[in-house]
Amino acid sequence: MxxxxxxxxxxxxxxxxxxxxxxxxxxxxxxxxxxxxxxxxxxxxxxxxxxxxxxxxxxxxxxxxxxxxxxxxxxxxxxxxxxxxxxxxxxxxxxxxxxxxxxxxxxxxxxxxxxxxxxxxxxxxxxxxxxxxxxxxxxxxxxxxxxxxxxxxxxxxxxxxxxxxxxxxxxxxxxxxxxxxxxxxxxxxxxxxxxxxxxxxxxxxxxxxxxxxxxxxxxxxxxxxGSVNPVLLLPGKLAEDAAALAKKMAASITLGMGQFCTNPGLMIGVAGEQLDEFQRHLAEEIGRFSPHRMLHEEITARYDESVSVITSKPEVRIVANNTAAFATITAAGFLRDVSLREEIFGPYSLLVQCRGEAEMLRVIDSLGGQLTTTLMATDEDLRQNAALIERCTRIAGRVIINEVPTGVEVCASMVHGGPFPAxxxxxxxxxxxxxxxxxxxxxxxxxxxxxxxxxxxxxxxxxxxxxxxxxxxxxx
Amino acid sequence: MxxxxxxxxxxxxxxxxxxxxxxxxxxxxxxxxxxxxxxxxxxxxxxxxxxxxxxxxxxxxxxxxxxxxxxxxxxxxxxxxxxxxxxxxxxxxxxxxxxxxxxxxxxxxxxxxxxxxxxxxxxxxxxxxxxxxxxxxxxxxxxxxxxxxxxxxxxxxxxxxxxxxxxxxxxxxxxxxxxxxxxxxxxxxxxxxxxxxxxxxxxxxxxxxxxxxxxxxxxxxxxxxGSVNPVLLLPGKLAEDAAALAKKMAASITLGMGQFCTNPGLMIGVAGEQLDEFQRHLAEEIGRFSPHRMLHEEITARYDESVSVITSKPEVRIVANNTAAFATITAAGFLRDVSLREEIFGPYSLLVQCRGEAEMLRVIDSLGGQLTTTLMATDEDLRQNAALIERCTRIAGRVIINEVPTGVEVCASMVHGGPFPAxxxxxxxxxxxxxxxxxxxxxxxxxxxxxxxxxxxxxxxxxxxxxxxxxxxxxx
Structure with missing residues (x-):
């Protein structure tokens, strides 16, 4: 034996x-x-x-x-x-x-x-x-x-x-x-x-x-x-305080060198001045981040390789790269390239810029199963986007409003799971x-x-x- | 499309x-x-x-x-x-x-x-x-x-x-x-x-x-x-009233022409006079059965074929065959031939004759997952055979004492399932x-x-x- x-x-x-x-x-x-x-x-x-x-x-x-x-x-x-x-x-x-x-x-x-x-x-x-x-x-x-x-x-x-x-x-x-x-x-x-x-x-x-x-x-x-854990940035919330939201997102993206299954690897917003402002603040926050060593050499190598592959794509624009990396792409570009839906394990996030809420829906609908989906939204945003909440629920094990996906409470009501491929x-x-x-x-x-x-x-x-x-x- | x-x-x-x-x-x-x-x-x-x-x-x-x-x-x-x-x-x-x-x-x-x-x-x-x-x-x-x-x-x-x-x-x-x-x-x-x-x-x-x-x-x-739904016939129960038990088993084996997932296709007992008496009574009951047509031609053909294959095996002894069929084999013979563990869909049951309770355990342990296991037993039988109850529970979705497996109550506590291959x-x-x-x-x-x-x-x-x-x- x-x-x-x-x-x-x-x-x-x-x-x-x-x-x-x-x-x-x-x-x-x-x-x-x-x-x-x-x-x-x-x-x-x-x-x-x-x-x-x-x-x-x-x-x-x-x-x-x-x-x-x-x-x-x-x-x-x-x-x-x-x-x-x-x-x-x-x-x-x-x-x-x-x-x-x-x-x-x-x-x-x-x-x-x-x-x-x-x-x-x-x-x-x-x-x-x-x-x-x-x-x-x-x-x-x-x-x-x-x-x-x-x-x-x-x-x-x-x-x-x-x-x-x-x-x-x-x-x-x-x-x-x-x-x-x-x-x-x-x-x-x-x-x-x-x-x-x-x-x-x-x-x-x-x-x-x-x-x-x-x-x-x-x-x-x-x-x-794991999954990319999309975070929807709704217009009212961006208008309210883009700087605070960027700070919150940066902390979640870089927490533990991004080595969490619930790391927010994807953000989705409607292109415009408010999203630009959020992007500037997030670039600053990411730029200020002090990286530490990742869990082991293989993870570091895989992370570096993935970020370099992604950011060399012509449609992806790198916004900040300080070990922690933050890039952006149009929704049309995102929808064309299925490889962008894959998780990059580490302190990385991709911001998808949509031309309106209908396109946000298309981006959500293009995604497979997720551990989490998050809505950053005012009450008014939520009132006007009932369809988004429903779509977020259909693909995820946990749906979050105005909190970051990292941090998984261990309790009776927790769900850390979700449809395939999560x-x-x-x-x-x-x-x-x-x-x-x-x-x-x-x-x-x-x-x-x-x-x-x-x-x-x-x-x-x-x-x-x-x-x-x-x-x-x-x-x- | x-x-x-x-x-x-x-x-x-x-x-x-x-x-x-x-x-x-x-x-x-x-x-x-x-x-x-x-x-x-x-x-x-x-x-x-x-x-x-x-x-x-x-x-x-x-x-x-x-x-x-x-x-x-x-x-x-x-x-x-x-x-x-x-x-x-x-x-x-x-x-x-x-x-x-x-x-x-x-x-x-x-x-x-x-x-x-x-x-x-x-x-x-x-x-x-x-x-x-x-x-x-x-x-x-x-x-x-x-x-x-x-x-x-x-x-x-x-x-x-x-x-x-x-x-x-x-x-x-x-x-x-x-x-x-x-x-x-x-x-x-x-x-x-x-x-x-x-x-x-x-x-x-x-x-x-x-x-x-x-x-x-x-x-x-x-x-x-489906499964063969083994029924364990314990000595005290056989001694108590073999005729009544045979009547009950015959009714369950032939119910609806045996076309139930929970049909008792396997009975297991300790060889001896009491089991012989049960066998005689069961043969009489099966002999008295009036068959009706099965669900469709394919099922009839498959049933006839399966019974003829099984009963032509040298170690299997046919006891009654009146469309409804009842055969018997020694535990040693049963343990040698894995094909005997497969369900025969129809009014058929095989009685496995063991040399003692240790051999009954070996027969149970040779079986895969079952929808049901049944113990026909007196209180004294159950007291003396705690291991049998445990083994019956380990392989089945439902464990029954002194009732037949056919008849699946639709309620909150029902389990119609069980380990593979059930x-x-x-x-x-x-x-x-x-x-x-x-x-x-x-x-x-x-x-x-x-x-x-x-x-x-x-x-x-x-x-x-x-x-x-x-x-x-x-x-x-």
Whole structure:
């Protein structure tokens, strides 16, 4: 047996035990992981700063977000309504008699999680994907990202400590550090792999989906592959305060060297004096930016290459280029060149100049699925552009008014997902409480004696969870 | 533009309107379809009886189930919690400030529905797939099954009448009657197709999944492809009343000429006197069965062929063959021949004789995903075989104790799905209220002014739906 086969076998064996953990035990485990990470805060941020060049302040914030995510899932597991319990009691008088049926979610099995480079904590070894997998009752096999190996190792050490102190199966979480595409392919194609989580590039996500499709059995693959996150700059808003808007946009474009899936890579406005003024202010802001090193050499090389290709196009006019780059093009030019719709990972944004609102609609309609769409607009702008709001909603997982797309709140109502090519399945999110739904399936228990039912489905509702009983919501 | 392209274009245009319908309007539409079908009950059952050879009593029951399904989805849409609304309000005091985010489900787009032969009403033109698609706010393009064209046409006429009387877009539902695999392929691969629903054979479902995979963009395909639905006959239960159990099983095996996805095609027991007695009783019951014509010639031919192939295997012993067929084999023989795990669509069942409970476990573990697993067991049997219950749960969408798998209740807690190869995605069901979840995706609205939010997400909760507000369930 190869080492990867052995890892998947161990994950399946651990799953047979881990899936039986109750809400209290699972929640405590997630909290223990959070505490173990917290205990390593200084060592972690020091190492990760060296490995990723991300500023310490950002890393401290991201670590807090990561422990916060673990705690959110702990609370979710304790609260219990995420398993969508539904009870329909028997009715012997009906013709034909109605059986007693009760439904709840159960975990899928071992999930392979691919760590992302741009969130060494929040989307890596103990990040949101892993936390949601463990909350679901699945075991995790994490493929560490090559760009921060020591960070991943230290995070994994924290998780192992939590596994031991919670008396859980040793292989509840495992770590694969072997690099190369073959490793990823072997993991995705392994017969015991029940599902796959990925955050990263279009190319990476589509490769994993391709491997999954070579399996005899289809399995769920959730790949979040980024997007250009269009921001619509409406006339009233531009007129109100172009300078403040430019400052806000510049900060979002350059945040973390633009290394966010929700980075605003595309801005769309109606050409004219106000947009010109915004453009001047944004050029100033971008010119003032102090770049720092990107996550790793490959990303830097790819970014430099992409910006140079884009800005050498005759129709694209570069407005500012100070590592952070800002260019502009007419809507007609944009609509002619599909390559401009692709994400450039880094502190870059393209401003598309339209001849009017009808052309803005055409630009929006030319775009594929997005993680986010944003409207920078006054109340009056919004009143006059109802169609724009609708179109923004049709293509995105999150629609934002007058806030920047960077900054993804981790909460029940977050959607970090969207139609293809932003993700491989628009019905799910990889951030927020609903992320857990990717890793579970419903099971119906019919005519079970009460004592053999899972606690969540027993009449007395010993877990006190919200559920439906004969179509009525109740926590009794 | 070909006719199929035109149909998909019309569906997309209708979708742009239909998706905006509110709960009251959508619910009324579903109820109007139900009433229009009810008004055609006599004409429908007469035609369908001629086309499918199904008894009138069954057809009347199935039509009631179908109108019941439409009404269930109408109630679901009115009740409103299916959109999983969640509100997290802003907190400006927090560092960083917490934004206002609100999430709900929105429809995916035009869905292609493939009608099934074995449920001319409940899984055909206005069946459960279509009803769930319309409840979700999606438009439907229904590929009618060739085996009951007049039934489909009359059902479609009823739907068109409902569309007109509810003032909905003409192409909210469309009908494709053109036969051939190419038609299905073209529909699945059309760029405007947002998702696919199918109920039928393994071969049919996998072909559609294959077409979907040829698209540049992945789309959700839910194919329910049947299963052998193993029934475990435990010793105590056999000892209790083998004759009654045989009668119950015979009725389930032969119901509707065995033309159900949940037909019990496999029984598993421990060899011995009690199982022999059960076998004798079951042979008598099967021998007494009066067959009627199957749904269409192809199904009859395939059934006859399959039974003759199976029963000619040296290890399989035929016990009764009276169109309905019942055979037996040792567990060792069963484990050696993977072809015996495949569904035979019709009134056939295979009894696997094990040397003990450990071998029963091996047989269960050799099976792929199932729509159902059933335990025929006394309380004492269940106490002594906890492992069997767990294994039954791991491979199935529905686990049943002491009831037969045929008869699928349409309710909130039903799961008609299961791990592959029973379906292409174990996370969903095609029967019951949750079936609607296949056709929606979540959208997060961030920092929206109240009046621009969908009603479901407004502070005042004008729809009075159950939702979470800052992690608390409430219908205020």
């Amino acid at each position: 190869t080492i990867l086969s052995q890892i998947m076998q161990q994950s399946a064996t651990a799953f047979a035990e881990y899936r039986k953990t109750g809400p209290a035990q699972r929640a405590l485990f997630l909290e223990t992981v959070a505490a173990a990470l917290e205990a390593r805060r200084e060592a972690l941020t020091t190492i990760t700063h060296q490995e990723t060049h991300l500023p310490l302040a950002r890393l401290n914030g991201e670590l807090s977000r990561t422990t916060g995510q673990l705690k959110l899932f702990a609370n979710l597991v304790r609260e219990g309504s995420w398993i969508m319990a539904a009870i329909d009691t028997a009715d012997a008088q009906r013709t034909p008699p109605k059986p007693d049926t009760r439904k709840m979610s159960v975990p899928l099995g071992p999930v392979v999680v691919f760590g992302a480079s741009n969130f060494p904590y929040a989307f890596s070894t103990a990040g949101g994907d892993t936390a949601s997998v463990l909350a679901a009752g699945c075991t995790a096999v994490v493929r560490a990202h090559f760009a921060h190996p020591q960070t991943s190792a230290l995070v994994f050490e924290a998780m192992q400590e939590a596994i031991r102190s919670c008396n859980l199966p040793e292989h509840t979480v495992q770590h694969v550090t072997e690099p190369g595409n073959e490793t990823g392919k072997t993991l995705v194609m392994h017969p015991l792999t029940a599902a796959v989580a990925f955050t990263g590039s279009q190319k990476g996500g589509m490769a994993l989906l391709g491997y999954a499709r070579e399996r005899p059995d289809p399995i769920p693959v959730f790949a979040e592959m 993700t491989t399945d628009p019905r799910f999110t990889s951030v927020g409480a609903s992320a857990v739904q990717r890793w579970v399936r419903p099971v119906c228990f019919q005519n079970f004696p009460g004592h053999l039912l899972p606690e969540a489905l027993q009449n007395a509702n010993p877990l006190g969870i919200w559920r439906t009983v004969n179509n009525e919501w109740t926590n009794r | 070909t006719i199929l392209s035109q149909i998909m274009q019309q569906s997309a245009t209708a979708f742009a309107e239909y998706r905006k319908t509110g709960p009251a309007q959508r619910a009324l539409f579903l109820e109007t379809v139900a009433a229009a079908l009810e008004a055609r009950r006599e004409a429908l059952t007469t035609i369908t009886h001629q086309e499918t050879h199904l008894p009138l009593a069954r057809l009347n029951g199935e039509l009631s189930r179908t109108t019941g399904q439409l009404k269930l989805f109408a109630n679901l849409v009115r009740e409103g919690s299916w959109i999983m609304a969640a509100i997290d309000t802003a907190d400006a005091q927090r560092t960083p400030p917490k934004p206002d985010t609100r999430k709900m489900s929105v429809p995916l787009g035009p869905v292609v529905v493939f009608g099934a032969s074995n449920f001319p009403y409940a899984f055909s033109t206005a069946g459960g797939d279509t009803a769930s698609v319309l409840a979700a706010g999606c438009t439907a393009v229904v590929r009618a099954h060739f085996a009951h064209p007049q039934t489909s046409a009359l059902v479609f006429e009823a739907m068109q009448e409902a569309i007109r009387s509810c003032n909905l877009p003409e192409h909210t539902v469309q009908h494709v009657t053109e036969p051939g695999n190419e038609t299905g392929k073209t529909l699945v691969m059309h760029p405007l197709t947002a998702a696919v629903a199918f109920t039928g054979s393994q071969k049919g479902g996998m072909a559609l999944l294959g077409y979907a995979r040829e698209r540049p963009d992945p789309i959700p395909v839910f194919a329910e492809m 379906t292409t995605d174990p996370r969903f069901t095609s029967v019951g209220a949750s079936a609607v979840q296949r056709w929606v995706r979540p959208v997060c609205f961030q920092n929206f002014p109240g009046h621009l939010l969908p009603e479901a997400l407004q502070n005042a909760n004008p729809l009075g739906i159950w939702r979470t507000v800052n992690n608390e369930w409430t219908n205020r």
